[in-house]
Amino acid sequence: MSEEEKTAKVEKEEPEKKPEAAKVEGSKVIIDGREYDPQGALDLIHKLRPYEKKTADLEAELAKYKAEETKRKQDELSAIEKAELERDDFKQKYEGSQKELEDLKIENQKREIADEVGLPAAFALRIKGATPDEMRTDAKELLGAMPKARPTTSTTNPGQNTLDKESWADQAKRLGLLP
Numbered sequence: 001m002s003e004e005e006k007t008a009k010v011e012k013e014e015p016e017k018k019p020e021a022a023k024v025e026g027s028k029v030i031i032d033g034r035e036y037d038p039q040g041a042l043d044l045i046h047k048l049r050p051y052e053k054k055t056a057d058l059e060a061e062l063a064k065y066k067a068e069e070t071k072r073k074q075d076e077l078s079a080i081e082k083a084e085l086e087r088d089d090f091k092q093k094y095e096g097s098q099k100e101l102e103d104l105k106i107e108n109q110k111r112e113i114a115d116e117v118g119l120p121a122a123f124a125l126r127i128k129g130a131t132p133d134e135m136r137t138d139a140k141e142l143l144g145a146m147p148k149a150r151p152t153t154s155t156t157n158p159g160q161n162t163l164d165k166e167s168w169a170d171q172a173k174r175l176g177l178l179p
Contacts, residue, residue, distance in 0.1 A: 110135060119143045 077085070107125060109132065114124035117139040126142065126157045129135035172178040 073147055113139050119146075 011038050024030075029038060110127045111124045112120065113119075113127060113132065113135045114121060117136065119127075119139050119142055123146075127135050144177055166174075169178065
């Protein structure tokens with residue numbers, strides 16, 4: 001049995017210990033049976049601060065060197081490799097433009113179909129379908145689902161604004177009081 005297997009077996013057999021609460025006895029702190037000196041910990045932190053600053057400076061320097069290395073690799077690319085990268089970039093832009101053009105054509109076709117069917121322009125982009133026939137069918141369904149305008153009826157009291165325009169005799173005729 002290897003050393004790792006023995007350690008794993010012992011860890012499985014021992015129940016997991018819950019950490020004890022910290023106890024303070026005089027100037028010492030006791031956690032899980034170990035004594036810690038708070039002042040010693042502070043002294044250690046103060047000793048490590050310059051190393052932390054130096055580590056941060058070294059990490060910044062490393063990032064700078066990595067950026068320079070990337071730039072150097074870009075500069076070393078051959079003219080053919082640069083042309084291939086540029087071609088790939090243009091190809092992506094071309095494909096994006098083609099997709100945009102296709103979307104605009106479909107939007108225009110939807111607007112034309114909406115106008116042809118009599119659907120209000122605000123609903124044109126709600127038309128669905130892959131082919132013009134499917135779009136026409138959907139546009140007709142949308143138009144059929146829209147509420148119809150109610151026929152206007154003449155009122156018996158046209159309101160205050162029309163009194164100036166209509167004479168009393170005309171009003172009486174309209175109301176059926178005069179022949």
